[in-house]
Each structure stands twice: as C-alpha cells, then as structure tokens.
Amino acid sequence: xxxxxxxxxxxxxxxxxxxxxxxxxxxxxxxxxxxxxxxxxxxxxxxxxxxxxxxxxxxxxxxxxxxxxxxxxxxxxxxxxxxxxxxxxxxxxxxxxxxxxxxxxxxxxxxxxx
Amino acid sequence: xxxxxxxxxxxxxxxxxxxxxxxxxxxxxxxxxxxxxxxxxxxxxxxxxxxxxxxxxxxxxxxxxxxxxxxxxxxxxxxxxxxxxxxxxxxxxxxxxxxxxxxxxxxxxxxxxx
Numbered sequence: 001x002x003x004x005x006x007x008x009x010x011x012x013x014x015x016x017x018x019x020x021x022x023x024x025x026x027x028x029x030x031x032x033x034x035x036x037x038x039x040x041x042x043x044x045x046x047x048x049x050x051x052x053x054x055x056x057x058x059x060x061x062x063x064x065x066x067x068x069x070x071x072x073x074x075x076x077x078x079x080x081x082x083x084x085x086x087x088x089x090x091x092x093x094x095x096x097x098x099x100x101x102x103x104x105x106x107x108x109x110x111x112x113x114x
Numbered sequence: 115x116x117x118x119x120x121x122x123x124x125x126x127x128x129x130x131x132x133x134x135x136x137x138x139x140x141x142x143x144x145x146x147x148x149x150x151x152x153x154x155x156x157x158x159x160x161x162x163x164x165x166x167x168x169x170x171x172x173x174x175x176x177x178x179x180x181x182x183x184x185x186x187x188x189x190x191x192x193x194x195x196x197x198x199x200x201x202x203x204x205x206x207x208x209x210x211x212x213x214x215x216x217x218x219x220x221x222x223x224x225x226x227x228x
Binding site for chain 2: 004033035040041042043044045048056058059091093098099100101102103104105106107108
C-alpha cells in the first residue's frame with residue numbers, strides 16, 4: 001500500500017482518558033497534516049509538519065492536543081483528558097513538499113469519547 | 115462553501131446526466147483550489163485542482179471552472195455514474211498571509227439516481 005495509513009481506524013475511549021492516533025504518510029512526503037472532521041462538515045485544519053518540525057499548529061483547539069513527528073515520517077496526534085466534544089474523525093494527509101499542492105488523505109480515525 | 119452543519123446541500127442527478135457543483139470563496143488572496151470527493155467511511159480523494167492563473171482545467175469526465183471576479187469555483191462531472199455518489203468538497207489555499215493552509219468548504223452531497 002502506497003497511500004497514507006492511519007491507525008486505529010476506530011477508537012472508543014472514556015471521558016478524561018488519553019489517546020494517541022498514528023499516521024504513516026506516503027514514503028518520501030516531507031509535509032504532513034492533521035485535520036479534524038465532524039459529522040456533516042468539511043475537514044478543519046489542526047497542524048502541519050514540514051519534516052520533523054511543526055510549521056503551523058494554529059488549528060489545535062487547546063493545549064490538550066499535541067502532535068509529534070520525531071523522525072520526519074510517522075506522526076502521532078495525542079489528546080489528553082479527552083472530552084465528548086473531541087469525538088470526530090481525525091484525518092491525516094501528506095504531500096511531497098509543502099502546502100501549495102494536493103494533499104493525499106488517509107481514511108481517518110473515528111474517535112468516540114463516551 | 116459555507117458549512118451548513120448536519121444538513122449538507124444535496125444535488126440529485128439522473129445517471130448519465132451532467133452534474134455541476136458550486137463553491138463560493140471569500141478570500142481574494144486564494145491562489146490554489148482543489149476539489150475532493152469523499153465516500154462514506156473514507157478520507158477525501160483528490161479529483162482535480164486549479165491555480166489562480168487559470169480559469170478552466172479538464173480531467174477525465176471532470177472540469178473545474180474558476181471565476182476570480184465573483185470568487186466562484188465549480189466542478190462539472192460529465193455523464194454522472196452511480197460511483198460518483200459522494201460528498202464533494204472544494205478547498206482553497208488562502209496564500210502565505212493565512213499560513214498557506216488548505217481550507218475546506220462545507221461540502222455538497224451528490225446522489226445519482228439510476
């Protein structure tokens with residue numbers, strides 16, 4: 001599979017718990033993005049990595065959300081003290097060099113906070 | 115391209131007819147536009163893109179038209195097929211001043227009737 005891979009595909013957790021969502025981008029893509037999609041809406045930007053560094057994290061809703069990409073490939077989105085309002089599909093995308101080109105999306109992780 | 119919450123605009127089209135999906139954008143600095151198709155349970159899939167120095171671009175059965183004067187983008191699908199049933203999103207890159215992020219509209223659901 002040469003596409004963007006996200007695991008798990010579904011995650012159910014309880015309010016207050018910590019979760020990690022993983023993204024494997026397309027090999028060789030230096031840019032990686034996290035978006036969040038609520039039911040019936042378009043994806044909303046969370047954070048963008050260029051290599052290992054977060055080039056733009058202006059979409060993270062609060063300090064409970066954090067993302068890393070330590071080796072410039074796989075990325076993990078971390079959510080602390082989850083709330084019911086965090087329930088959504090979390091989408092990861094990658095692109096070859098940067099944001100002014102098409103993004104390739106994974107299938108997302110459906111997060112449900114009970 | 116405004117979000118309409120849970121009630122996506124819906125376009126019902128007869129199989130074999132042409133479809134036209136419209137999107138308005140507000141930022142005159144936007145210089146790159148993409149149409150994505152999203153099927154249930156999947157991530158957005160790239161259809162076609164266009165840069166602001168063009169007003170028309172054609173792909174296989176799809177055409178994107180860009181009218182910068184009225185800030186309007188449309189996607190035309192020729193000879194619509196059942197497999198075209200999905201939610202379609204327009205996305206714009208609002209340029210360096212807005213962080214070069216890809217920003218999505220609210221989506222249009224296309225239902226193809228056999």
